[in-house]
Amino acid sequence: MSRAITIQSNFTTGELDPLLKGRIDINQYYNGLEQARNVLIQPQGGAERRPGLQFITDVTSAGSAFRLIPFEFSTTQSYMLLFANNKMFVFKDKVLQTAINGGSDNFLTTTIGTANLATMDFTQSADTLIVVQEDMAPKKIVRGASHTAWTISDLTFEYTPFHPFTLGTTTINQTLTPSATDGKITLTAGGSVFTSDHVNQYIEANDGIGRARVTRLVSGTVVEAIVEIPFFNTSALASGSSFIETGYEVQWSGTKGYPRTCTFHEGRLYFGGAKSRPNTLYASRVARFFDFNPGEGLDDDAIEITLSTDSTNAITGMFSGRDLQIFTKGGEFFLPQSSLDPITPSNIVVNGATRRGSKEGIKPVGAESGTLFVQRAGKSLREFLFSDVELSYISNNISLLSSHLLKSPKDMSLRKATSTTDGDLLMLVNETDGSLATYSILRGQNVIAPSLSTTDGTFENVGVDVDQIYFVVKRTVNSATKYYVECFNDDNTTDSATLLSGGSKPSSTSVTGLSHLEGKTVKVIADDGMQSDKTVSSGGITLDSVPTSYVEIGLDYTPIVKTMPTELKLASGNIVGQKKRITEATALVYLSQNLTLNGNDFAFTNAEFFTGKKRRKPMLGYDREGQMTFSQSQPLFFTLLGIEYKVSVGQK
Known part of the structure; x- marks a missing residue:
């Protein structure tokens, strides 16, 4: 029999996947936990009771499907928008705004139905929020002069891009004379051949020397056009030596569908994919966000480019970071910018980076060092970041040690470091069981600490308004299903x-x-x-x-901090298979009011916030695990910073 004293000084690995229970060869084992439930891991290493959920309002009457989207009007005014079936609720500082636009409703009426909510994407510039989904016309939401003044309307585009969905040609059996060889020109036919249907179609010489897009019908014999391939000269083309290429249709419509994703990047509005062309990227003209006219292909004209790979990479999300990052079902791409030159129609290139694929409906979020996204199958959380070694982006699996906590995630949001918290907090709502996977992240210190939270009911949605974390929670109350808006509140423990x-x-x-x-x-x-x-x-x-x-x-909710099976790395060898007993444990706590060890309470003075050491001895009973479970008998505050314990090792 031997005795040893050891310490677990931090919990910065968080809850470890059960598949790692035998990995005593990795350092993360000794900073990890078998269970971290209803606790948050601090970047400094401690584990604290997660904040309670403050009740805000009951939204059961609005339906059973919701989406939370933040809206930051200014540095001092921000909101959380809750979308339900054809309704939008507005919350400011955890208060539901009522009498929207001076009326009797506490919501703004929209035409965004239940079917659109799960895969809706959004982006914001100044006072305007743009919302897109492939089966609905893009919406523009604008905040007016007060917290309760809001409008919603369909986007009105100055120009919508065209595409030849059903390509056909018609020979021009008349002479055709261009007014110039390049740029903006007029084309004059020897007889009446042009109609209004030819606007946004193409006229081309049979030999390919000369191609122009029709922009305006002047008469049956004259059209205005923009040249794509210069004409040889301004001489008349002989009758029958040119043709009209038809079949070009508006790409965004009720029949062809609408854009799937959106973001602003370097003065342009980007749409990623459309229902009819899911792997095509569209960029507006510079500083003219609703004009997608390709014009003459000048530097500030609109851009359209398709991701041409060996698979159909339907775009699922975009993020404006160091570069414009594009996430698809089949892989990750980016738009490289040499020497930080702006993106133009003449220099745009789409580079492939990794082939992981991202899950549709979960918007990538920018964290401290990279962009976080959920892999397509929903079992991995990845960090997309630029590698100076490879001069490209790599996609690291940061949930490898805790993939069991991801159970078909359906929503994700990030609260960045605040004045009271040094690290980022990433939250993912699991569709399978309604639990909430949380990751405390401080990449500068290599801290990625996961835990899992549950409540009396299920988490349905999550959203972050600067530093306020909102949830839609489904509960069963008095035998009825209810949907509540609730918020994390550091002052609550229930x-x-x-x-x-x-x-x-x-x-x-x-x-x-x-x-x-x-x-x-x-x-x-x-x-x-x-x-x-x-x-x-x-x-x-x-x-x-x-x-x-x-x-x-x-x-009430129950926090659990359960240590990994004890392994001491004794000179005589490992003790994995041996019986062992923790004879004494000292918990280092900070501003704590209640704590139990293996079901037994530590002594705290009533209403005391204690900082220091709490010891428990003797502790009886040998087993082959040598684990400790810290929890609570009362819903009060606690923070566990570390554990020192004595271990007695018996025989096999």
């Missing part, structure tokens, strides 16, 4: 919570306004201490006593 303080603090033991938790058993925290559990009846409860400063009422 879910669907109501916090009453200051002027809203109850002056008696009677508390009302809890109809959203009707029939639920709730936790009651008053003045940093626990009162007895209550069941909400008729929208209210009766407190044990009147609170002095505040009371929080909400649903």
Whole structure:
């Protein structure tokens, strides 16, 4: 028998995939956890109880499908927009805005239906949000003079690109005379041959020396055009020696479909793919976002280019970063810019980078060092970043050690580092079980720490308004299905919570306004201490006593921090297969009020926020794992910074 003292000084690997339980040969094992549930891993290494969910409003009447999209009007005014079936709700600072446009509704009526929500994409410039989806006309949403002034309309394009979906030719049995060989010209026929149907079609000489796009019908004998291939001279082409190429149709319409994705990049509005041409990239004219006229191919004219590869790479997302990054179902691409020159029709090139493919409906997000996207199959979270060694982009799998936490993710959002948190927080909503995978990320310190959160119900959607994290949560309340908008709140330790303080603090033991938790058993925290559990009846409860400063009422959730099986790396060898017993454990905690170890409470003074060491001994019982499970018996604050423990190793 031997004894040893060891320490786990941080949890920066987060929860490890069960397939790694035997990987005692990697350093991540010793900073990892078998379970990290309802906790967030701090970039500094500790594990803390995740924030509770503050109840905002009930949106059940709006349907069962939703989409959260942030809108940042200025540095001081930002909003979270909640889209439902033909409705858009506006939230500012966790408050639902009512009387939209001075009316009686607390929503803006849209024509964005349920079927469009899951694969909707968006981008914003100044006060205008553009929303696209391949089965609906692109929308423009504009905030007016106040928080409640909003308008929505279909985008009106100055010019929409054309494509030859059904190509055909008609011989011009008349002479044809160009007014010039290049640029903007007029074409004059010897007899009436032109009609309005020929606008945006092409006229070409039989020998290929001369091709022009018709821009305007002047008369049956004269059209204006822009030359694509210069004519040999201005002499008349003989009758029958030229033809009209027809079949060019508007690419975005109710019959051909509409753009799939969008972003702004270097003064242009880009559309990535359309329903009829899913692997084509479109760029507007510079500073004229709704004009996609290719013109004469000048530097500021519109651009159209198709990703020509050995597979149909339907574009699923774009991100404007160092370069314009293009994510498709089959791989990842980018538009290189040598010497930082602007992208023009003459120099545009699409370079392939990696062949992972991204999942449709999950918008890539820009993090500290790269762009994060979910691989097409939904089982990997990848970081797309530029490699100075390869002079191209690479796609790193940053969820390799925790891929079990990704269960068909359907929504993703990133909260960037804030004034109180050093790292980024990435959140993914899992469709399979409604759980929430969270990744604390600080790439400068190689911290990628995953955990998993659950609630009494399921997470449906997530969105971030600067530093406020919104969710749509599906709950069963009083035998009915409900959809609530809730937000992470660092002051809450319960879910669907109501916090009453200051002027809203109850002056008696009677508390009302809890109809959203009707029939639920709730936790009651008053003045940093626990009162007895209550069941909400008729929208209210009766407190044990009147609170002095505040009371929080909400649903409980259980945090779990379970260590990996103990491995000491003794000089005599490994102890994986040996019986072992943790005889004593010391938990280093920070501003904590409650903590249990293997189901037994550490002693805390009521309402105390303790920082220091909490010791537990003796601890009895040998097993072959040697694990510790930290949790809580009360929904109060805790932060576990590290663990020192003594291990006794027995015989095999």
